[in-house]
Amino acid sequence: MPVDILMPALSPTMEEGTLSKWIKNEGDTVKSGDVIAEIETDKATMEVEAVDEGVIGKILIPAGSEGVKVNSIIAVLLQDGESADALSAPKAAEKQEAASPKVEEAEKPTAQGSASAPVPAAPKAEVAADPDIPAGTEMVSMTVREALRDAMAEEMRRDGDVFIMGEEVAEYQGAYKITQGLLQEFGDKRVIDTPITEHGFAGIGVGAAMSGLKPIVEFMTFNFAMQAIDHIVNSAAKTLYMSGGQMGAPIVFRGPSGAAARVGAQHSQCYAAWYSQIPGLKVVMPYTAADAKGLLKAAIRDPNPVVFLENEILYGHSFEVPKLDDLVLPIGKARIHRRGKDATLVSFGIGMTYAIKAVAELEKEGIDVELIDLRTIRPMDLPTIIESVKKTGRLVTVEEGFPQSSVGDFIANRVHREAFDYLDAPVVTIAGKDVPMPYAANLEKLALPNVGEVVEAVKAVCYK
Amino acid sequence: MAPRKTASTSSRKAAAKPARNDSIGSNSLVFTREEELHAYREMLLIRRFEEKAGQLYGMGVIGGFCHLYIGQEAVVVGMQMAQKDGDQVITSYRDHGHMIALGMSARGVMSELTGRRGGLSKGKGGSMHMFSKEKGFYGGHGIVGGQVSLGTGLAFANKYRGNDQVSVTYFGDGAANQGQVYESFNMAALWKLPVVYIIENNRYAMGTSTARSTAQSNFAKRGEGFGIPGVQVDGMDVRAVKAAADEAIAHCRAGKGPYILEMLTYRYRGHSMSDPAKYRSKDEVQKMRSEHDPLEQVKARLLEQGWASEDDLKQIDKDVRDIVADSAEFAQADPEPDVSELYTDILL
Numbered sequence: 019m020p021v022d023i024l025m026p027a028l029s030p031t032m033e034e035g036t037l038s039k040w041i042k043n044e045g046d047t048v049k050s051g052d053v054i055a056e057i058e059t060d061k062a063t064m065e066v067e068a069v070d071e072g073v074i075g076k077i078l079i080p081a082g083s084e085g086v087k088v089n090s091i092i093a094v095l096l097q098d099g100e101s102a103d104a105l106s107a108p109k110a111a112e113k114q115e116a117a118s119p120k121v122e123e124a125e126k127p128t129a130q131g132s133a134s135a136p137v138p139a140a141p142k143a144e145v146a147a148d149p150d151i152p153a154g155t156e157m158v159s160m161t162v163r164e165a166l167r168d169a170m171a172e173e174m175r176r177d178g179d180v181f182i183m184g185e186e187v188a189e190y191q192g193a194y195k196i197t198q199g200l201l202q203e204f205g206d207k208r209v210i211d212t213p214i215t216e217h218g219f220a221g222i223g224v225g226a227a228m229s230g231l232k233p234i235v236e237f238m239t240f241n242f243a244m245q246a247i248d249h250i251v252n253s254a255a256k257t258l259y260m261s262g263g264q265m266g267a268p269i270v271f272r273g274p275s276g277a278a279a280r281v282g283a284q285h286s287q288c289y290a291a292w293y294s295q296i297p298g299l300k301v302v303m304p305y306t307a308a309d310a311k312g313l314l315k316a317a318i319r320d321p322n323p324v325v326f327l328e329n330e331i332l333y334g335h336s337f338e339v340p341k342l343d344d345l346v347l348p349i350g351k352a353r354i355h356r357r358g359k360d361a362t363l364v365s366f367g368i369g370m371t372y373a374i375k376a377v378a379e380l381e382k383e384g385i386d387v388e389l390i391d392l393r394t395i396r397p398m399d400l401p402t403i404i405e406s407v408k409k410t411g412r413l414v415t416v417e418e419g420f421p422q423s424s425v426g427d428f429i430a431n432r433v434h435r436e437a438f439d440y441l442d443a444p445v446v447t448i449a450g451k452d453v454p455m456p457y458a459a460n461l462e463k464l465a466l467p468n469v470g471e472v473v474e475a476v477k478a479v480c481y482k
Numbered sequence: 483m484a485p486r487k488t489a490s491t492s493s494r495k496a497a498a499k500p501a502r503n504d505s506i507g508s509n510s511l512v513f514t515r516e517e518e519l520h521a522y523r524e525m526l527l528i529r530r531f532e533e534k535a536g537q538l539y540g541m542g543v544i545g546g547f548c549h550l551y552i553g554q555e556a557v558v559v560g561m562q563m564a565q566k567d568g569d570q571v572i573t574s575y576r577d578h579g580h581m582i583a584l585g586m587s588a589r590g591v592m593s594e595l596t597g598r599r600g601g602l603s604k605g606k607g608g609s610m611h612m613f614s615k616e617k618g619f620y621g622g623h624g625i626v627g628g629q630v631s632l633g634t635g636l637a638f639a640n641k642y643r644g645n646d647q648v649s650v651t652y653f654g655d656g657a658a659n660q661g662q663v664y665e666s667f668n669m670a671a672l673w674k675l676p677v678v679y680i681i682e683n684n685r686y687a688m689g690t691s692t693a694r695s696t697a698q699s700n701f702a703k704r705g706e707g708f709g710i711p712g713v714q715v716d717g718m719d720v721r722a723v724k725a726a727a728d729e730a731i732a733h734c735r736a737g738k739g740p741y742i743l744e745m746l747t748y749r750y751r752g753h754s755m756s757d758p759a760k761y762r763s764k765d766e767v768q769k770m771r772s773e774h775d776p777l778e779q780v781k782a783r784l785l786e787q788g789w790a791s792e793d794d795l796k797q798i799d800k801d802v803r804d805i806v807a808d809s810a811e812f813a814q815a816d817p818e819p820d821v822s823e824l825y826t827d828i829l830l
């Protein structure tokens with residue numbers, strides 16, 4: 019059987035090309051690898067190599083032809099003993115014609131299909147509610163710092179595959195003392211000081227996680243994780259999908275995010291909105307010590323990469339934490355910090371400090387606010403927010419990060435889509451100002467959100 | 483911490499030990515009277531300035547992070563003596579000394595530390611982020627290692643323009659482990675860029691000694707794989723720094739590509755004002771101060787040579803203290819930036 023030589027596709031986007039030149043002529047013997055023709059694509063001149071051996075029986079597309087469709091027959095190769103007479107020209111032509119429409123037909127349905135094929139709905143994940151705290155459970159006052167340390171220590175006791183690495187986490191006991199005592203308890207095999215090489219050690223962490231270990235990678239602050247963001251996004255977040263579910267990265271990236279106090283533009287950025295964009299990541303940003311503890315334990319156990327955003331200022335804040343052997347809280351569930359009926363206020367992390375003060379002031383003025391602490395930014399507990407908005411009809415969000423494409427912007431969009439009819443006022447989102455963080459004390463204060471802004475916003479949505 | 487060979491008194495006498503075969507022995511270690519006096523005054527100004535900054539931090543007048551340069555003064559002063567106008571300087575957050583050595587005003591630096599409108603960045607940058615186009619100072623960078631690529635870019639621009647300026651790019655022993663340093667080394671060597679890489683090896687990156695952070699603690703050799711010459715220099719001896727700088731800068735100006743100077747130095751204070759520095763012994767610090775102090779070395783020579791009397795030196799100290807006191811007063815009286823500055827300088 020003669021072999022058809024087809025117009026090759028020489029780039030992912032090529033649909034047709036110019037057959038500029040035949041290097042071999044009818045009657046020439048070719049073997050595999052011989053250059054038989056040159057074609058021009060929109061990008062380059064390329065050589066066409068023979069794949070099979072034989073004699074060029076018939077050239078169907080003359081040199082100089084433009085717009086030759088990919089996959090159309092350009093020549094016919096005769097095998098041993100076959101003669102060109104066996105080829106009836108009309109048949110070949112017929113074949114070529116048949117070939118072209120075939121390609122188009124094959125393309126058409128896909129083109130139409132992609133326009134109209136329904137995209138499957140994103141599955142809705144069921145997230146369990148917080149576990150019940152048994153009545154009579156003792157509450158202990160604890161700083162966020164201690165809660166995070168205890169969470170890691172408990173998980174390290176429970177699972178030998180959990181280890182922590184980062185800058186100054188071992189001998190120095192943590193730049194912000196979050197890993198205090200861990201080196202002493204777990205030794206230097208599991209509590210590992212790294213050089214200042216974020217991109218490298220984040221990648222090493224992801225590699226170790228791909229092989230099944232459960233690293234906790236501490237960034238001294240998330241500002242420095244920008245050196246490593248490639249591994250967080252491209253390696254950790256996408257491996258499960260790219261491997262068709264064969265392997266993922268059970269890893270926790272944790273450290274402080276956001277402004278501290280007058281540490282300037284390069285050390286003051288909040289990454290909640292950044293990481294919240296990435297499918298394949300979970301993003302947690304707790305406010306209370308109990309949430310910090312329960313969610314960090316959950317993050318360490320989670321088989322997915324979790325970005326766990328802490329806050330330097332909150333490290334020293336104390337909260338009541340239930341004294342339980344194993345306090346694990348659900349990632350993806352918001353917590354109603356205070357019930358109210360007049361307006362919904364949503365915040366997370368250090369944003370809650372502004373929100374709580376604002377709620378107290380508003381209470382004095384007779385406005386009863388429902389305050390939701392998101393706790394997890396991704397996957398986001400939108401049902402809790404929407405349910406609240408259906409009740410109050412008003413929504414304000416507060417965060418410290420930059421205003422454009424903020425977490426609040428996303429919430430506002432979803433609420434507009436899913437609860438528009440329930441809204442009595444446009445949603446107001448409060449964020450940091452749209453400027454790099456200034457160092458001067460007065461400017462830094464202005465750059466951050468403040469309680470007054472929150473109070474005013476809630477009053478505005480209540481038309482008071 | 484493993485004792486470091488290179489820090490011993492005997493090897494510190496050598497001005498600069500070539501890590502490769504090229505020698506810099508031809509350079510004289512002898513300073514003239516003027517050079518000694520200049521170096522002394524400059525180093526003293528940095529020392530007194532930093533002591534004052536430490537005090538103001540303690541009083542809460544300076545906020546955020548504040549990284550002092552005390553102990554390392556000979557490095558910038560010696561380098562500065564070998565540079566010429568038009569050369570660029572770039573460094574990390576530990577930048578006050580570099581700015582003073584470049585002749586940026588003490589008032590401007592101190593006011594930036596207090597976050598006031600007279601500061602070099604109008605109070606918007608802070609201790610870690612100051613710049614001066616006029617003096618060729620390109621910052622002031624907070625991300626460890628970031629300035630290394632930027633400094634290489636300054637050198638790229640010099641080569642592009644065909645001028646003979648050199649980029650003097652400083653970074654720490656800790657920064658020397660960042661990946662972008664080696665990406666920069668490769669391109670600098672490949673394109674023969676005029677950049678002197680100065681690794682200020684003060685033995686610690688925050689609380690981590692070089693022994694605990696690096697498999698190759700001879701930083702002068704870090705460019706070997708790229709064919710970049712490198713030498714270790716006694717960074718506590720301003721003459722040795724100047725001699726090595728002359729050699730390295732001449733190499734760059736001649737179009738021969740990058741050069742690495744590893745400055746063996748020491749910081750007396752904690753990493754920043756909030757570091758208790760428990761990772762090293764008081765003895766270790768004391769030993770450096772009493773045996774290798776860069777200022778004491780010059781002072782001893784000045785007195786020994788009869789180039790200055792105790793009274794002369796006291797007068798220099800008084801002059802320097804006056805400048806520093808003036809800067810501190812100014813920096814506290816100077817108003818904060820106008821609130822309208824919040825939204826300026828974001829885009830042009």
Ligand SMILES: Cc1ncc(C[n+]2csc(CCOP(=O)(O)OP(=O)(O)O)c2C)c(N)n1
Nearest residue numbers: 242576624625626654655656657686687688
């Ligand atoms: C990318 C990055 N990681 C971590 C930090 C936090 N940090 C600031 S300074 C420092 C130590 C740097 O040491 P070294 O390079 O030796 O310079 P030195 O402070 O000794 O001058 C660290 C870890 C940072 N600023 N940037």
Ligand SMILES: [Mg+2]
Nearest residue numbers: 654655686687
């Ligand atoms: Mg150092």
